[in-house]
Amino acid sequence: MNFLAVIESIIAFIVAIGVLVTIHEFGHFWVARKMGVKVLRFSVGFGKPLWTITAGADQTEYVVACIPLGGYVKMLDEREAEVAGQDLDRAFNRKSVWRRFAIVAAGPLFNFLFAIFAYYLIYLAGVAGIKPVIGEVTNPSPAYSAGVQSQDTILSINGVETPSWEKARFTLLEESVDGGIITLEVQGLDKQISEKTLDISGLRLLQDEQIDLMGELGLSMWRPDIPPVIDEVIPEGAAAAAGLMAEDKIVALNGQSIVNVYQWVNLIRAHPGQMLRLVVLREGVKVTLQISPRLREENGSSYGFIGVKNRIEIPEDIRREMEVVERYGPIGALGAALDKTWRMSWLTLKVLGKLVVGEASIKNLSGPITIAKYAGISARIGFEQFLGFLAIISISLGVLNLLPVPLLDGGHLFYYLIEMIKGSPVSETTELIGQKIGMALLFGLMSIAIYNDLLRLVA
Numbered sequence: 001m002n003f004l005a006v007i008e009s010i011i012a013f014i015v016a017i018g019v020l021v022t023i024h025e026f027g028h029f030w031v032a033r034k035m036g037v038k039v040l041r042f043s044v045g046f047g048k049p050l051w052t053i054t055a056g057a058d059q060t061e062y063v064v065a066c067i068p069l070g071g072y073v074k075m076l077d078e079r080e081a082e083v084a085g086q087d088l089d090r091a092f093n094r095k096s097v098w099r100r101f102a103i104v105a106a107g108p109l110f111n112f113l114f115a116i117f118a119y120y121l122i123y124l125a126g127v128a129g130i131k132p133v134i135g136e137v138t139n140p141s142p143a144y145s146a147g148v149q150s151q152d153t154i155l156s157i158n159g160v161e162t163p164s165w166e167k168a169r170f171t172l173l174e175e176s177v178d179g180g181i182i183t184l185e186v187q188g189l190d191k192q193i194s195e196k197t198l199d200i201s202g203l204r205l206l207q208d209e210q211i212d213l214m215g216e217l218g219l220s221m222w223r224p225d226i227p228p229v230i231d232e233v234i235p236e237g238a239a240a241a242a243g244l245m246a247e248d249k250i251v252a253l254n255g256q257s258i259v260n261v262y263q264w265v266n267l268i269r270a271h272p273g274q275m276l277r278l279v280v281l282r283e284g285v286k287v288t289l290q291i292s293p294r295l296r297e298e299n300g301s302s303y304g305f306i307g308v309k310n311r312i313e314i315p316e317d318i319r320r321e322m323e324v325v326e327r328y329g330p331i332g333a334l335g336a337a338l339d340k341t342w343r344m345s346w347l348t349l350k351v352l353g354k355l356v357v358g359e360a361s362i363k364n365l366s367g368p369i370t371i372a373k374y375a376g377i378s379a380r381i382g383f384e385q386f387l388g389f390l391a392i393i394s395i396s397l398g399v400l401n402l403l404p405v406p407l408l409d410g411g412h413l414f415y416y417l418i419e420m421i422k423g424s425p426v427s428e429t430t431e432l433i434g435q436k437i438g439m440a441l442l443f444g445l446m447s448i449a450i451y452n453d454l455l456r457l458v459a
Helices: 003-034 085-090 097-125 142-146 165-176 213-217 238-242 261-269 316-322 330-357 368-381 383-401 409-422 428-458
Strands: 039-055 060-075 127-130 153-157 181-187 193-199 230-233 249-253 276-282 285-291 294-298 301-305 308-310 323-326
Touching: 003 039, 003 060, 003 097, 003 368, 003 383, 097 127, 097 330, 097 383, 097 409, 127 165, 142 193, 142 213, 153 165, 165 181, 165 213, 165 330, 230 238, 238 285, 249 261, 261 301, 261 308, 316 323, 330 383, 368 383, 368 428, 409 428
Parallel strands: none
Antiparallel strands: 039 060, 127 323, 153 181, 181 193, 230 308, 249 276, 276 285, 294 301
16 A cells, blocks of 8 residues: 555544544433433543533533544543532433433434435435456356356345445345355246255355355456457566566467456466566567566555556446446435444344354454555545445444443443442442453454454564
């Protein structure tokens, strides 16, 4: 990742966390005010204040602090400081357990509401995608055993309609977490519709980091045959050193005929550091060159790289046939947004459950560095992608904060449920022990996540 990309990722990360923390804490703030609790401070970030303003009848402090990894809402509370007599009825600890429950639950709830709003805007504008037509089917694989064939179109997965590859990939991931059986409804080139049953019980999809789900299932995305033509040669690269030129059409590599650009790219990537015999068609004449792809390492993998830009020109009729747009009206977009938020939340919870019982590797945990990386990538692609990224992280924050872990909102809600049952608050000793346990758990998880981030950087 170059310096500019790092700066973009940092800025995108700060914006993303700033937005999501503000929304979360505003949930606590807004409901606390509605429940008659006096709010002393609304802080986005921890540590030394960078910006402070005091406003409102209660002279609430609004703060932006220097560490953008969270925030808090400080409310009037007799357990933290002495409260003036005229303000006793506005202290948090004086409110009924139901009101305290509502105030604490509002933070995660607002995270879910933001995700629904984000997906609503996305579906209202329309999500552009590619029709889920299957390319090469790997043998052996669950898809091959089920009889899935190249150029089958996936219509639905376990009853969920899949108009695009984006929807198909997410549904495959969602349905694969529990293992077992996946049923694809596909339409072949002969227009006949059939069901294909994939047995994935033998796959251990969450045991390794960054597993290629599509590859494990034996599926790939169909791509039209695009002639392998060089569009641009990067100076001082392996291609330039070999004498490759723009407008050259690739004919053969090491005696193997090249029929499309994807085959050309894959062969180059598969032969780093090897001298290869390359035949190109240049102004109607075949020219033979010697080329040695240079070794490049990225995200723990190595591959060959020659420094060219290939011409990707998909015929217009194929482009029109393959493009799909998932768009809804005002009512339909709301239903789609609610469905996506629920499914993302449930998937997040299931994966967390797999982590707890040891059925998923802790290598799948990611920390702020990985989040920053993907924040930058999504921001560079466009606003729609960044908004979708915010929705995913907002859902994750909502789910995580509802876990019954002391120090998190879910831990406080768990205490309030106990209070509702037994008729009195849990003891201060219990709360203190819980805080220590919660702090140890959160510190441990954060340490693992950051360690995983650093491993990905140096791998």
